[in-house]
């Protein structure tokens with residue numbers, strides 16, 4: 001909890017969004033997406049880096065991931081970030097499909113041998129015009 005407070009809630013460069021749903025009569029957090037702002041670290045200006053994107057299994061494919069993504073993109077645009085980037089594993093096919101839907105493109109790749117078989121990590125980014 002302390003990290004979330006310090007890293008996200010107290011820092012206007014960063015953003016954290018949660019999706020809530022009624023689960024058995026109780027409001028529960030069922031999805032989360034987090035962005036950290038990187039200011040002045042690269043020649044083409046400030047950008048956002050996404051760290052967390054997950055929706056609880058039974059509530060997937062009900063647009064929660066898309067709604068969280070839209071919040072993150074709107075936030076990055078408002079902050080004046082030139083792009084939103086993240087590292088994604090080739091195993092995360094649902095996430096890659098979602099990212100492509102939001103016009104993220106692959107801009108880099110590295111082969112990291114986490115376990116057999118090799119998992120390919122891609123850097124994907126959404127650029128603002």
Ligand SMILES: CC(C)(COP(=O)(O)OP(=O)(O)OC[C@H]1O[C@@H](n2cnc3c(N)ncnc32)[C@H](O)[C@@H]1OP(=O)(O)O)[C@@H](O)C(=O)NCCC(=O)NCCS
Nearest residue numbers: 053054055060061062063064065066088092094095097098
């Ligand atoms: C990726 C994730 C957050 C998507 O959340 P979600 O709420 O299911 O997403 P949505 O319902 O908004 O779906 C949006 C799009 O994502 C893609 N998508 C979602 N689930 C998919 C699946 N099982 N297979 C293929 N594409 C999928 C589709 O393009 C979908 O659009 P469509 O429904 O019009 O076809 C969710 O699958 C998840 O938590 N996955 C595990 C964690 C993860 O991989 N995180 C990313 C690490 S970088």
